[in-house]
Amino acid sequence: MNIFDRARNNAGMPTLAALLALSACASSSSTSSTASVEALQPTSSSTALAGGGALQVVKDLPAPQNTQNGSEQPLSANDVLEVSVFQVDNLNRTVQVDASGQISLPLIGAMTAAGKTVRQLEKEIETAYGAKYLQSPDVTIFVKESVGQRITVDGEVDRAGIYPVSSSASLLDAIALAGGFNAVGDAGKVFVYRNFGQSRLVANYNVEEIRAGKNRNPRIYGGDVIVVFASKSKIAMNNLKDALGLASSAARIAVIP
Missing domain, CATH: 3.30.1950.10 (wza like domain)
Known part of the structure; x- marks a missing residue:
């Protein structure tokens, strides 16, 4: 049992694995708020988050606003x-x-x-x-x-957890830190969440294509949340929102002494 499962069990929350399994049953004929991600146009779909702001699907994640040309992250409390x-x-x-x-x-x-x-x-x-x-x-x-130089990796990976990353870490580095995909993890359904202003952005990356050199290997920044979905899951905006909530909640619980 990884730290996320322990944290969720202690908090009485469902596991992210259960959420991802349920997403396999999502209907492709849902309304726009639950439409399949494959049909969403970049930057055209968003949903409100419980803590304020919105979750927005984009084709590719920009560097965080508070970086200097995307090259260096700012200092944060407790560094x-x-x-x-x-x-x-x-x-x-x-x-x-x-x-x-x-x-x-x-x-x-x-x-x-x-x-x-x-x-x-x-x-x-x-x-x-x-x-x-x-x-x-x-x-x-x-x-x-550096407290800010930590990422959360959750979902269908071998070792879900919170990991420190260097200032030049990439998505492939993050997946490697988590031990790679488990038996049902889909390399084509890797979603990266990032804070951007008052909103959260999320983008889908295909790790198989990145490894094959067909797409660039995106940079990962401290504070990012990476969630890997199961191969048979049909992903919708609500699934993305719920997965972020569970991964973020488990991360907060896991770092409490």
Whole structure:
């Protein structure tokens, strides 16, 4: 039993595997809110989420809005940073971004870190030290622990779970972390969910085609949720919405100490 099944059983929720099995019975003659994903036009179909915002089907996921040209994710609360000032060892600190998104450093005090990239924060710290204390300071930040660099992989994989990922992780990397597909997992029904502004976007990727070089191997970002459906399932918007809710709920339960 994986962490998702344990978490759902403890919370009294149905397993995602059961949901995916039920999706096999979905009718292809449903209304637009439950229409087969194969018939949905990219960006034309969406459904409201319980927590606010909407779930929207797209052909391909864009990089998160808060990345810098899709190259670097911002820092978030609870990240642990090692801040080093070149040739000024007594200013070096290991700090954790607090719940309000701030860190505290010698001489310059509190600074907002959450929502900024490492490079942006380095420049702001250099400016703060350079304004009163140092001449041409050189600051380097190393992210020792990153809460934001975790993904959730669920559904028909061998090892559903929450995994840390590097800044260059791809969809194939994520599937490999979860041990690949199980006996009923469909490589053509891999759905990736991503926060984008106030909404959640979801796109369907065919891993077989990616492995064959027919399609690009998309980048995966911290916070993404990847769900693999069963080979015989007929997927509808409601199935996608419910799968996201179960995977996200299980992830939140699983990380509680």
